[in-house]
Amino acid sequence: MLNVAIVGPGLVGGALIEQLAAHLQSPRFGSLPIAIVGLINSKKMAVSAAPFAASDLGDWKCRILGDAAGSADMAQFADSLAKLGAPTVVVDCTSSSTVAELYPEWLARGLHVVTPNKKAFSSDLSLFRKIQALAGSPRGPSVYHEATVGAGLPVLSTLNDLVRTGDRIEKIEGIFSGTLSYLFNNFSAPGATQTFSECVGVAKASGYTEPDPRDDLNGMDVARKVTILGRVAGFELGIDTLDVENIVPEALRSVASADEFMSRLPEYDDHFAQLNSEALASGSVLRYVGCVDGASGQGSVKLMRYPLDHPFAALKGSDNIIAFTTARFPSPLIVQGSGAGSAVTAFGIFSDLIKICERFGADSK
Amino acid sequence: MLNVAIVGPGLVGGALIEQLAAHLQSPRFGSLPIAIVGLINSKKMAVSAAPFAASDLGDWKCRILGDAAGSADMAQFADSLAKLGAPTVVVDCTSSSTVAELYPEWLARGLHVVTPNKKAFSSDLSLFRKIQALAGSPRGPSVYHEATVGAGLPVLSTLNDLVRTGDRIEKIEGIFSGTLSYLFNNFSAPGATQTFSECVGVAKASGYTEPDPRDDLNGMDVARKVTILGRVAGFELGIDTLDVENIVPEALRSVASADEFMSRLPEYDDHFAQLNSEALASGSVLRYVGCVDGASGQGSVKLMRYPLDHPFAALKGSDNIIAFTTARFPSPLIVQGSGAGSAVTAFGIFSDLIKICERFGADSK
Structure with missing residues (x-):
């Protein structure tokens, strides 16, 4: 099973949740072993050892990140995810440099990263190199960022x-x-x-x-x-x-x-x-x-x-x-x-998740 | 390590050997754990437990499929490959229906298949379904055939x-x-x-x-x-x-x-x-x-x-x-x-090999 946690579910993250929930409810061409287990926005967060139910995902703003959810704490969020055991991907849907600077820490803890956020890959070369080094081993955590260029168009995978x-x-x-x-x-x-x-x-x-x-x-x-x-x-x-x-x-x-x-x-x-x-x-x-x-x-x-x-x-x-x-x-x-818009950007992220799923997700299925 | 065996090395297979040999000699962006271990044409064949040396690959017609090689026998070829232990891909570079009909047998023995040969995927639906069923499990053998449509263009991966x-x-x-x-x-x-x-x-x-x-x-x-x-x-x-x-x-x-x-x-x-x-x-x-x-x-x-x-x-x-x-x-x-030509077709095959490598090749590296 591949665990997915989404940071900053706004337009793009919301579209991704929708696409993943649709897949969970009626998979086409084989069910992917994917589960959404974490959400965090600027105020609230939730991490669950058991996958969020499809019905909760349909109304995640109220049912997962509503009043009952914990206060947002990025360090604690990563902590909880790292302890889940199964391969886990953090999907950064923000465009924040501060969040991007956390990738090395996440990777060092074995968390995969998928993101449409350009910052980590276009700012300081040192951050980029650090991420590359951490994501470079075949069995280690991976980083995919297809949606940083051309949204869902197969640009970076082709390159x-x-x-x-x-x-x-x-x-x-x-x-x-x-x-x-x-x-x-x-x-x-x-x-x-x-x-x-x-x-x-x-x-x-x-x-x-x-x-x-x-x-x-x-x-x-x-x-x-x-x-x-x-x-x-x-x-x-x-x-x-x-x-x-x-x-x-x-x-x-x-x-x-x-x-x-x-x-x-x-x-x-x-x-x-x-x-x-x-x-x-x-x-x-x-x-x-x-x-x-x-x-x-x-x-x-x-x-x-x-x-x-x-x-x-x-x-x-x-x-x-x-x-x-x-x-x-x-x-x-x-x-x-189309190289912009939430549906095609979410598609780019989802495609990256499938790649990680195929590489790492099947082990513990 | 991912073992690669090539059936029918002609123009396309030759270009693939060239691209793989170039990679083995000076890998870019990280060395892929790929080894060429088998070649078979209409007359001769060779299977080796140890990877063929890059220098032999440079002149494979004489040094691998020359007079000293065994007589071609497809059943024996698959037999020897199935016994190698490591994940092994058979690359079918023929356009033969007869070879295509062997895929279910290869898959059943745990061999992966990559091919630009359209026959298995465009002839009888029953053959296509059999192949899909055998290649459908996440840890089982896989089939990739990007180069059957548009050669190296990212067509089937995108679809x-x-x-x-x-x-x-x-x-x-x-x-x-x-x-x-x-x-x-x-x-x-x-x-x-x-x-x-x-x-x-x-x-x-x-x-x-x-x-x-x-x-x-x-x-x-x-x-x-x-x-x-x-x-x-x-x-x-x-x-x-x-x-x-x-x-x-x-x-x-x-x-x-x-x-x-x-x-x-x-x-x-x-x-x-x-x-x-x-x-x-x-x-x-x-x-x-x-x-x-x-x-x-x-x-x-x-x-x-x-x-x-x-x-x-x-x-x-x-x-x-x-x-x-x-x-x-x-x-x-x-x-x-460009959707035709040996270099771009070999590129499509090589891209498929990387996907298998990432999914299955790293286990025993």
Whole structure:
């Protein structure tokens, strides 16, 4: 049996609980030996030696993390999990650096880690190395983080297979932000009529952007994903040494509020319109792209041009796309699809859990 | 340690030996506990309790399957492998039905199976079910066949993750034949000038087709892949009940030789030209597509039209592409890239071996 404990069940963790509960109630293609045994949010926590019942999972906020639950204490949570005996995975659904810094401790205690939280893999190299070392032995605890790049899309598993089988990575190139995908797919297309600030406004109103869209436009989210891809490919990328093109106009970076930013963004529509018309005049479109260069081992995040018949130009909606150019795939191996949202992120986590289940969960079934 | 034995080392098996030998000599990202211990072709065989040396693998035709090797005997080969003790994988690199029919026997003796051979998974449902039953237990022997569809592209692993995590498959649609991809990417594109028979001629001369191109154009290879996808998705597809559009002109199906077929194909250029101009006139291109419909559980292989801004229309060279439309991915999850060739097929096999290694190989390391 594989025990699963979820830290920070919000939108993504909630979707994961839903998917796991659905599996427990009517498994398809064979029941997986998975049990949910722990939940912790910022206030409450519960750890159970016996799996939570599917009926309780259906209303976990009240029935598991309700008033009767204990007060949240992360150290005690890990303690209780480590004592359960069976292989146990901690699923970190937060985006917290503080939680990410606990992974080495969890691993040292034999707990596996699965997470969509990018922090541990894109911050200090020392933390990343520590985690790699602890998760490196074949029978030891493992770390899977497919959902840190492209949510449920098979991106990191594919990259892992490429590098472990000895393929030579020449280039990893992609559109890794649903927000920036949406923005440029709509702004930069033949015949498109919206101004850049209008596109940002629509994206913000539709909930596609962070509360302050500058947190998307500054490229840092993409930079974290590029850092993760580069490191998984074997390069020692640091997010602070990455070449990142911040497309927030310089004068608006220090503006205090998101509202003020939005109201002043139209002043820069001409700037973006010119970039766009230059691209279109050359038969290309603008796309905001993250890249790992295999020859130099360097990463970058940039506004680039792609010809109309390039797969990046044909992207729609808020889809992600990633192209691996390798010795074996000179015509790149491409993965694309929805790279954000709770259901597909939970799917990425669930897929990782199956991998751990197959490696470690069956022993004590 | 995971023992690997290869049946029918030709182009694909040879590429696999090369990739495994390269890994053994300079492992990246951690050495995998893999050893090659058996080789068998139509004439000779060798099984060794100790792994073959990397230096022998470099010249396996002479040094392992040379004159000194024993005469090929498949039953004895499996016998010797089953006695080795450590987890052992038989990699079937043939395309033989006869070899495929041996899988249940191998599995019953505890041998794992990895293969790019489509036969076992696309012929009789009874053979498929027998294999599934034998490979279904978490600690028992396993079967992986990623390379049967799209060679090394992560197609079946992705589909497996989707169905096992409870996603609902609405449609699987793709271009699964490198040959037919090449043909229609070149024939059916705005501004393309070659006739259909010229395209087939070039493809044949470039080695992209079977010796008799009718073996590509009759759709049976695609039908096998659709059958496999459908079955992995949980539908009981049979290759004989599939709706397959054979695009070999009816009068040329009974023509005796490939040469005569090629010489008479130009008689039908007008037919294909008309289909093509109709498609182009409606802003679409022709593509030869395999499809599994999740609602009906039926499969089909058909010449279809796709609008120019569809990812299938933008396909280049002889690439494969596959789109999974599911409840979680209404905008489909797409995988594309080279889906044929020995290096990428060997990569698909090697990736499967890593999965078995992680599940079973570490026990006795």
